[in-house]
Amino acid sequence: MSEPFSYYSGIPTFEMMLGIALVAVLIFLIGMILNMKKWGGGSVKAFLSAFIKSATKEGHQSILTSVVLDILLQRRIIRRSPFRWVMHMLIFVGWGGMLVLSLIFALFEILHKIGIGSFDLNVVRSGFDTPNEVLGYLLLIGIIIAIIRRVALSEVSKRTQVFDWVLVLGILFITVTGFMAEGYRPDAVSAWTFLGADEALAQTLALFHVAISLLFCIAYIPFSKYMHMIAAPLTIIANGGGE
Amino acid sequence: MAEEKKAEEKQMPEIPKGEPSIKTDVIDPISLMQYDACTRCGECDNWCPTLDAMERDMNISPRDKISRWRSFMGKNYGLLAKLFGPKEIPEEDIQNFNDHLFHCTTCGVCGTVCPAGLNTIEMWEATRQQLVLRGNGPYGKQSLFPKLIGEMHNPYMKEQKDRLLWVPDDVEIADNADIAYFTGCTAGFNMQVLAVSTARVLNKLEVPFTMLGEDEWCCGSALIRTGQPHIGDTPRQAAIHNVEALEAKGVKKVLFACAGCFRAATIDWPHLMGREPNFEVVHLADFLAEQIEHGKIKWENSLENKTITYHDPCHLGRHVGVFEGPRKVIKSMPGAKFVELERNRDLQRCCGAGGGVKAGIPDLALGVASGRIKDAMDVKADILSSACPFCRRNLGDGRNSVLGLETGDFNVRDSEENDMQVEDLIVLTAELMGLSTKTKSQTEE
Ligand code: SF4
Ligand code: SF4
Ligand code: SF4
Numbered sequence: 001m002s003e004p005f006s007y008y009s010g011i012p013t014f015e016m017m018l019g020i021a022l023v024a025v026l027i028f029l030i031g032m033i034l035n036m037k038k039w040g041g042g043s044v045k046a047f048l049s050a051f052i053k054s055a056t057k058e059g060h061q062s063i064l065t066s067v068v069l070d071i072l073l074q075r076r077i078i079r080r081s082p083f084r085w086v087m088h089m090l091i092f093v094g095w096g097g098m099l100v101l102s103l104i105f106a107l108f109e110i111l112h113k114i115g116i117g118s119f120d121l122n123v124v125r126s127g128f129d130t131p132n133e134v135l136g137y138l139l140l141i142g143i144i145i146a147i148i149r150r151v152a153l154s155e156v157s158k159r160t161q162v163f164d165w166v167l168v169l170g171i172l173f174i175t176v177t178g179f180m181a182e183g184y185r186p187d188a189v190s191a192w193t194f195l196g197a198d199e200a201l202a203q204t205l206a207l208f209h210v211a212i213s214l215l216f217c218i219a220y221i222p223f224s225k226y227m228h229m230i231a232a233p234l235t236i237i238a239n240g241g242g243e
Numbered sequence: 244m245a246e247e248k249k250a251e252e253k254q255m256p257e258i259p260k261g262e263p264s265i266k267t268d269v270i271d272p273i274s275l276m277q278y279d280a281c282t283r284c285g286e287c288d289n290w291c292p293t294l295d296a297m298e299r300d301m302n303i304s305p306r307d308k309i310s311r312w313r314s315f316m317g318k319n320y321g322l323l324a325k326l327f328g329p330k331e332i333p334e335e336d337i338q339n340f341n342d343h344l345f346h347c348t349t350c351g352v353c354g355t356v357c358p359a360g361l362n363t364i365e366m367w368e369a370t371r372q373q374l375v376l377r378g379n380g381p382y383g384k385q386s387l388f389p390k391l392i393g394e395m396h397n398p399y400m401k402e403q404k405d406r407l408l409w410v411p412d413d414v415e416i417a418d419n420a421d422i423a424y425f426t427g428c429t430a431g432f433n434m435q436v437l438a439v440s441t442a443r444v445l446n447k448l449e450v451p452f453t454m455l456g457e458d459e460w461c462c463g464s465a466l467i468r469t470g471q472p473h474i475g476d477t478p479r480q481a482a483i484h485n486v487e488a489l490e491a492k493g494v495k496k497v498l499f500a501c502a503g504c505f506r507a508a509t510i511d512w513p514h515l516m517g518r519e520p521n522f523e524v525v526h527l528a529d530f531l532a533e534q535i536e537h538g539k540i541k542w543e544n545s546l547e548n549k550t551i552t553y554h555d556p557c558h559l560g561r562h563v564g565v566f567e568g569p570r571k572v573i574k575s576m577p578g579a580k581f582v583e584l585e586r587n588r589d590l591q592r593c594c595g596a597g598g599g600v601k602a603g604i605p606d607l608a609l610g611v612a613s614g615r616i617k618d619a620m621d622v623k624a625d626i627l628s629s630a631c632p633f634c635r636r637n638l639g640d641g642r643n644s645v646l647g648l649e650t651g652d653f654n655v656r657d658s659e660e661n662d663m664q665v666e667d668l669i670v671l672t673a674e675l676m677g678l679s680t681k682t683k684s685q686t687e688e
Contacts, residue, residue: 031322038320039275041268050272070360077358080286159285159306223322225313231280232359238273239360 014109017210021106024214031222032230051238060240070241071233079243087145094139095171095217098178101128101135126189133190136178143172163225174213181205263319264332269376269473270369277361278316281309287353287363292593293346293600296610302339303346305353305363311340312370341374345382346607348600349468350557350593364562367598371470381469383603388465389474396460396481397428398602407456409435411683414442420451423494423522425485425508427501427632428461434632435682440673441500441527447676448539452498458488462507463515464558469599472515482512486520500527500669502556502631503597509563526559528630528668529568535575543677545578552582552624553668554615554638555591556631569630569668576675582622592618594629596637612641619663620645626664628671639665 033044040047055063069075074092078085108124111117146168150160183192184202221229258264267275287305288294294304301307315337317323318330347367354363374380381388391398409431410416424445430437445452462485463478472478485508489497497520499505508524534540553573559565566588574581586592595601595611615638619627627642629635642665643649673680 034322034325035276035279038267038316039272039279041272041275047272047276051276054273074358076360080356080358084284156285159283159288159301161283164283225283227279228282228359231276232282235273235277235280236360238276239362241360 014113016207017106020211020214024219027219028222031219035222035227035231051234054238055240057240061242063237066237066241070236075243087142087149090138090142091146091171094135094137094142097135098132098139101132129189133182136175139171140175140179143168143175147172167226170216174209174216177205177209177212181209258331261328263324263329264337265315265319265377266373267316267320269372271365274362274366274369275316277359277366278309278313280359280361281306281313282359283310284358286356286358290352290356290590292350292352292595292611292614293348293607295614296595296607297346303343305347308340308344309366311336315340337374337377338379341379342382344371344374345380345385345469345599345603347598348557348593348595348611349598351561352557352590352593355561355589368467368470372473373470375470376473381471381599381603385465385469385471385599385603388469388599388602389471389477392461392463392466392481393475393477397432398461398465399428399432401428401432403457406431406459407454409438409683410442411439411681411686414439415446416442417451417453419492420453421495422450422452423489423492423497424452424454425489425497425499425504426454426459427499427504429501429503429632429636431459434636436670436680437500437632437635437667439682440667440670440678440680441498443678443680444531444669444673444676447678448534453492453494455485455488455492460484462504463511464503464507465599465602467507467511468597469603478507478511479515482507482515486512486516490521494522496523496525498525498527498530500630500667501633502526502559503633506558506562526563526565526568526630528559528572529565531668531672532568532571535571540575540672540676542575542577542675544675546576546626546671546675547578548580549578549625550580550582550623551576551626551628552584552619552622553587554584554594554619554627554629554634555588556629556634557591557593557597559630560591561589569628572668572672573628576671582624584618584622586618594634594637595641596633601633601637608637609640609644612637613645614641616641616645616663624663626666626671628666628668630668632667635665635667
């Protein structure tokens with residue numbers, strides 16, 4: 001083996017990961033089209049034109065301001081509850097950050113595959129280790145706070161439904177499998193090395209982790225109540241954001 | 244629920260098999276998307292005034308209503324519906340949803356606090372309209388609005404020719420002027436103390452003003468808020484009629500003392516007509532604040548160190564953004580000890596009258612108003628002021644209910660023995676300027 005641990009974004013075969021990603025994105029797009037059709041009274045075009053009209057209405061703050069202050073920094077939440085804001089930001093930054101890092105790394109892998117650029121993918125990958133680890137912990141802390149909140153605060157636990165639990169536990173599961181896949185890697189530098197090195201298990205877990213991440217966090221969203229993850233930012237843009 | 248209507252009492256539409264139980268054709272795409280945007284955080288439930296007044300009956304929680312309509316949409320238009328056909332929604336569920344949806348004053352605080360920034364007012368109004376079209380809505384006496392407003396141009400069963408009956412002999416109204424006063428049905432027919440106070444203050448300030456008189460039609464707000472704008476196309480016709488009549492008079496500025504009419508003229512009329520009117524729309528509170536800034540108002544009396552607070556009418560504040568003008572007026576009143584209510588400005592608690600609730604579910608309107616009165620008691624207010632005849636009416640009823648007083652004649656100035664006076668800004672202004680607030684009928688007596 002020229003590259004001793006020949007998986008980069010965590011999976012032995014890059015093609016397999018690409019395949020799953022494409023399927024996930026395709027399912028996601030079909031779901032989005034179905035939703036836009038539903039919102040547009042049967043027509044995607046009707047929805048899109050209503051959306052563009054609303055988002056660009058006179059008097060609205062700029063879309064960039066909405067994206068930065070209202071979607072990325074979620075200032076509407078901080079005004080209501082700084083504690084909830086911290087929880088949201090931990091989850092959001094952790095989850096979003098890892099998604100962005102994965103996309104960047106996938107890009108490196110594609111470049112490497114088609115032979116553009118001369119870089120050692122193992123070196124690039126190890127550069128991603130620490131940020132990934134830090135983001136993973138942010139996400140984990142955020143989820144643990146969310147779970148404690150759901151259990152400990154009576155007004156939150158009273159209105160918690162099954163699907164709320166599916167969401168938090170689902171993300172917790174994905175996060176933990178990610179840490180485990182990392183921990184089993186023979187070249188791991190993570191705190192999870194206590195699991196012991198097992199390349200075969202690491203590869204299987206990594207594939208499993210990426211597959212459920214893509215399917216649960218991307219493909220499933222438009223078909224579930226988690227659609228708010230897409231519809232809420234779109235709503236903020238359509239309504240011109242603001243405090 | 245006080246006036247729970249049973250599904251079977253209503254004329255339910257026959258839904259052919261395989262057809263969706265609900266339609267969404269009058270709900271705009273953005274509102275439909277917003278039903279999917281709710282994160283179910285429950286923040287709105289912490290603020291909803293009707294939920295508080297109904298002892299937190301979660302059926303009327305905004306979050307719950309969003310979940311239910313979303314689930315209806317999923318059953319009729321979701322992926323499974325696409326694959327296997329729409330699933331039938333039990334009539335009773337739709338009727339119950341309708342009734343709960345009408346237990347709402349369209350105050351909009353749920354949207355203000357929503358982290359996802361949902362424009363709930365538009366969602367509620369459009370969904371109400373969809374349910375009215377379906378035969379489920381509106382609720383109770385709200386169903387009288389289309390006939391009354393459509394035929395008589397006011398909701399109080401009064402004759403158009405009586406529009407100016409309130410005008411006392413001492414009041415001067417110009418045939419033509421740069422400024423018009425749009426009286427509105429409530430001040431013109433029922434709360435005439437506001438109309439006479441407004442007219443006398445403007446006269447005293449030597450601001451010539453004109454009025455539409457018999458040509459003034461109800462602003463249409465009650466129909467829009469209760470999901471009945473399509474019946475007879477009345478609100479649109481009213482918007483066109485009023486705007487064209489005011490434009491024909493050549494006025495440059497139109498003054499409104501009613502929050503409901505002001506909201507209609509600022510937001511609903513341009514929306515219905517597809518254009519802005521050729522005049523400026525100004526609420527009287529802002530106009531008075533401007534007069535104070537220019538040193539035009541000369542106070543002659545004092546509030547004698549009374550504690551006065553201010554209830555932001557939701558249709559004036561949260562809906563349009565007028566918050567500071569009324570405060571400036573109150574703070575400039577001699578002898579006024581101004582205190583804020585704990586919930587103020589865009590987070591205010593509604594008086595309970597809006598969204599057709601006063602007409603449709605009076606018990607609920609009273610319950611919400613009582614909550615607002617308690618807010619004012621918490622800050623030990625001697626006077627609870629507002630800037631809307633409808634708020635004044637409902638808060639007055641709430642005050643009487645909390646203090647165990649008889650429901651009074653609200654054209655009469657609040658009696659001095661009341662522990663808490665509920666009074667409109669313009670009436671207080673007139674009194675402190677040394678003007679009479681007696682209505683024509685009181686003067687004649
Ligand atoms: S508009 Fe006001 S009354 Fe209606 S649901 Fe929202 S908060 Fe409650
Ligand atoms: S505040 Fe907004 S996102 Fe939260 S439950 Fe209410 S409507 Fe949904
Ligand atoms: S009467 Fe006043 S507080 Fe009540 S709904 Fe109307 S504007 Fe809002």
